[in-house]
Amino acid sequence: MAIVAPTSAAAFPLAEADLCVKCGLCLPHCPTYLDARNEADSPRGRIALMQGLATGVIDQTAKLELHLDGCLSCRACEAVCPAKVPYGALIDAGRALLAERRPARVRALAPLSVLLSHRPLRRALGALLRLYQRSGMQKLLRRSGALGRGRIARLEGLLPQIAAATRVDRPTIADSANDSVQLFVGCVSDLVEAEAVDAAARLFAACGYALRSPAAQTCCGALDQHGGRPATARGLAAHNLTAFAGDAPIVAMASGCGASLLDYATMLGSAEARRFAARVRDPARLLLARAERLQLQPLRARVAIHVPCTQQNVLRDPQATRALLAHIPQIELLELESDQRCCGAAGLNFVTQPQASDRLLEPKLAAARRLQPDFIVSANIGCSLHLSAGLRRDGSTVPVLHPLTLLARQLRA
Ligand code: SF4
Ligand code: SF4
Numbered sequence: 001m002a003i004v005a006p007t008s009a010a011a012f013p014l015a016e017a018d019l020c021v022k023c024g025l026c027l028p029h030c031p032t033y034l035d036a037r038n039e040a041d042s043p044r045g046r047i048a049l050m051q052g053l054a055t056g057v058i059d060q061t062a063k064l065e066l067h068l069d070g071c072l073s074c075r076a077c078e079a080v081c082p083a084k085v086p087y088g089a090l091i092d093a094g095r096a097l098l099a100e101r102r103p104a105r106v107r108a109l110a111p112l113s114v115l116l117s118h119r120p121l122r123r124a125l126g127a128l129l130r131l132y133q134r135s136g137m138q139k140l141l142r143r144s145g146a147l148g149r150g151r152i153a154r155l156e157g158l159l160p161q162i163a164a165a166t167r168v169d170r171p172t173i174a175d176s177a178n179d180s181v182q183l184f185v186g187c188v189s190d191l192v193e194a195e196a197v198d199a200a201a202r203l204f205a206a207c208g209y210a211l212r213s214p215a216a217q218t219c220c221g222a223l224d225q226h227g228g229r230p231a232t233a234r235g236l237a238a239h240n241l242t243a244f245a246g247d248a249p250i251v252a253m254a255s256g257c258g259a260s261l262l263d264y265a266t267m268l269g270s271a272e273a274r275r276f277a278a279r280v281r282d283p284a285r286l287l288l289a290r291a292e293r294l295q296l297q298p299l300r301a302r303v304a305i306h307v308p309c310t311q312q313n314v315l316r317d318p319q320a321t322r323a324l325l326a327h328i329p330q331i332e333l334l335e336l337e338s339d340q341r342c343c344g345a346a347g348l349n350f351v352t353q354p355q356a357s358d359r360l361l362e363p364k365l366a367a368a369r370r371l372q373p374d375f376i377v378s379a380n381i382g383c384s385l386h387l388s389a390g391l392r393r394d395g396s397t398v399p400v401l402h403p404l405t406l407l408a409r410q411l412r413a
Contacts, residue, residue, distance in 0.1 A: 012050070012093055012094070012097055013089065013090065013093055014051065014055070016085065016086050016089065016090060017047055017050060017051050017085075017090055018051075019083050019084065019085045019086075020043075020044055020081075020083060020085045021083050022044045022048070023044075023082070024044060025080060025081070025082060026042070026043045026044065026076075026077035026078075026080055026081055026087075027042050027043070027044070029076040029077060029080050030042050030043055030076060030077050031072060031074065031076070031341045031344075031360055032070050032071060032072060032356070033045075035356065035359055036070075040067040041067055041070055041071075043077035043081075043087055045067070046067060046068060046071055046091065046094070047085070047087070047090060049064055049068065049094075050068070050090060050091075050093075050094035050097070053094070053097060053098075054094075054097060060098060060101050060102065065098055065102075065105070068091065068094055068095060068098060069352075069353075070353065070356065071091050072342045072344070072346035072347075072349055072360075073088060073091060073092075073226050073346060074309035074313060074341075074342040074346060075087060075088045075310075075314055076309065076312075076313055076341070076342070078313060079312070079313040079316070086266070088263070088314070089263075089266055091226075092225055092228075092230065093230075095226065095227065095228035096228050096229075096230045098228055099227075099228030099229065100228075106227060106228050109223065109224065109227045109228075110229075112223065113219070113223060113224050113229065113232055116188075116219040116223065117187065117218045117219040117236060118218075122187060122188070122191060123191075125191075126162055129159065129162045130162045133159075133161065133162060138156075138159070141156070142156075151351060151352075154350075154354050155351055157392075157393075158350070158351070158385045158386070158388075158389045160192050160384075160385060162191060162192060163191070163192075163194040179209045179210060180209070180210045180212060180246070180248040181204055181209045181211050181212070181248055181249050181250075181286065182211075182212055182213070182214060182244050182246070182248050182249070182250045182279075183200060183201075183204075183211050183212065183213040183250075183251055183253070184213075184217060184240075184244070184250055184251065184252040184253065184257055184258070184261060185197060185213055185253055186219070186220060186252060186253055186254050186381070187219040187220075188381055189253040189254060189381060192381065192385070193253065193384075193402055193405075195402075195405050196253060196401075196402035196404050196405045197253060198408070199402065199404040199405045199407065200251075200253065200283060200404050200408075202408045202411060203287055203294070203404055203407060203408050203411070204283075204286075204287070206293060206294055206295075206411060207287055207290040207291075207293050207294065208290060208293060209286075209290075212248075214243040214244055216239075216242070216243040217239075217240055217243045217244065218236055218239050218240060218243070219236055220236065220237075220240065220252070220257040220260035220261055221233035221235075221236035221237050221260060221267075222256060222257065222259075222347065223347060223348065224236065225260065225267065226347050227347070227348070230267070233267065234267055234268060237264045237267055237268055238268070240261070241264065241268075244276065244279075247275075247279065248279065249279050249280075249281045249286060250276075250279045250280050250281070251280075251281055251282070251283035251286060252280070252283070253283075253381070253402070254379065254380050254381045254382070255282070255308045255310040255311040255379045255380045256308065256310045256347075256380045256381070256382055258280055258282065258310065258311075258314075258315055259310035259314035259315055261276070261277065261280045262277050262280045262314060262315065263277070264276055264277050265277035265278075280315075282311065282315050282317045282320045282379075283404065284320035284321045284323070284324040284379070284403060284404075285317055285320040287324055287404075287407075288320060288323055288324045291324060291327045294407075294411065295411065295412040296327060296328050296329065296407070296410040296411060296412065297329075297410045297411075297412055298328070298329035298330040298331075299328050299330060299331045299406075299410050300330050300331075301331060301332065301373075301374040301375060302332045302334060302371065302374050302375075303325065303332065303333055303334065303373060303374065303375045303377060304335065304336040304367070304368065304371055304373035304375070304377070305321055305322055305333060305334070305335055305336060305376075305377055305378075306336040306337075306364065306376055306377065306378040306383055306387060306400075307321070307335075307340045308343075308378060308379055308380035308382075308383045309340075309342045309346075310380060311379055311380070312340050318340065321377065321379055324403065324407065325377070325403055325406065325407060327407075328406075328407065334371050334373060336364055336368065336371070336373075336376060337363055337364055337367045341360070341363070342360055343360060343361050343364050343383050343386055343387060344356065344357035344358065344359070344360030344361045344386060345357070345380075345382040345383045345386035345387075346382070347382065350382070350385075350386045357386070358390070361386060361387070361390045364387060364390070365390050365391065365396075368391060368394075368396060368398060369394070369396075373398060375398065375399055376391075376398055376399070376400045376401070377400070377402065377403040377406055378400060378402070378403075379403055381402075384400045384401075384402070387400045388400045
């Protein structure tokens with residue numbers, strides 16, 4: 001089913017919204033409903049609000065915007081809905097409608113989108129941030145509290161150690177011409193998860209795949225798509241369709257990016273986009289198929305797995321990470337939290353809605369206190385940054401790693 005976000009109220013996908021029979025079965029799975037206990041912060045409440053907005057029955061008020069903005073786009077509701085309501089596409093369309101009627105809502109997103117979709121700009125920012133960290137300025141500002149308590153301080157508190165950006169286009173050797181895999185690095189992984197990108201290259205090579213990362217790739221478009229700028233998101237998606245020509249499987253460093261790539265089929269609605277989406281795989285699942293080729297050293301450590309919503313509810317392969325890491329001898333694998341609810345990172349929510357986001361993070365931090373793991377792993381960079389910042393505030397030094405980083409560290413040379 002192709003659901004293109006609207007360019008006018010008349011184009012809002014009311015037929016898909018009408019699939020919701022208001023049964024409420026999704027409510028116990030919705031983190032924002034469980035947090036607020038308010039119907040307007042539930043999936044069916046938000047669907048009703050969007051239906052009212054699109055048909056002109058209700059006005060676009062600040063309160064209505066808050067209810068729709070509060071949605072984490074975690075899609076836990078979609079995963080359990082018996083009527084197969086395409087909630088993720090609906091909330092994207094609803095936010096596009098809000099932005100169309102009040103463009104000021106998305107003004108701040110435009111420069112961020114430009115930054116994320118231009119590698120030279122990102123690298124320049126990365127160089128500045130490295131300088132900021134290495135010069136001692138970061139320590140000074142953190143100690144002095146000069147950044148205050150607003151969004152700048154929140155963003156700064158999320159900063160991981162920035163490494164020199166890794167090359168994304170290195171080729172590796174394949175067993176045969178059929179074993180190519182294309183790597184989607186995303187807009188921040190080469191800066192803030194450089195070790196994970198290197199790890200992916202080493203692991204895929206060890207399993208006999210030629211991993212290639214097209215240099216022409218750009219941002220997956222998730223921030224624009226979920227933030228109410230569907231035209232920009234579609235432009236980025238079309239660009240990636242060209243950059244990832246061919247028929248090799250596509251793996252994304254971040255599960256959030258992987259979920260967006262999968263959504264291209266719905267966003268663009270073309271046969272080409274559907275073929276592209278059909279090539280998207282979880283990297284852990286692909287490596288798992290050849291895991292017997294990995295020569296791994298034992299690791300005597302307790303490793304807690306955080307399954308991102310995108311891996312759970314969109315890619316729908318929550319066990320791949322655990323199954324792959326289980327190949328490390330002597331490792332003890334734990335679940336960070338058995339209910340696998342959203343940690344609150346949710347795109348930019350952890351910056352724009354810090355209090356709600358921290359409330360959702362608290363059960364994860366409590367689990368970390370209780371389990372006392374040596375490592376936490378997460379396949380999504382947003383979750384990793386949010387978890388790391390929360391752990392630091394908690395006085396914990398438990399590292400949060402990409403699962404491929406942990407696995408590659410155990411590769412025998
Ligand atoms: S979204 Fe699905 S599960 Fe939730 S109320 Fe509607 S039909 Fe029921
Ligand atoms: S996407 Fe997540 S936060 Fe939004 S309504 Fe569905 S379950 Fe709730």
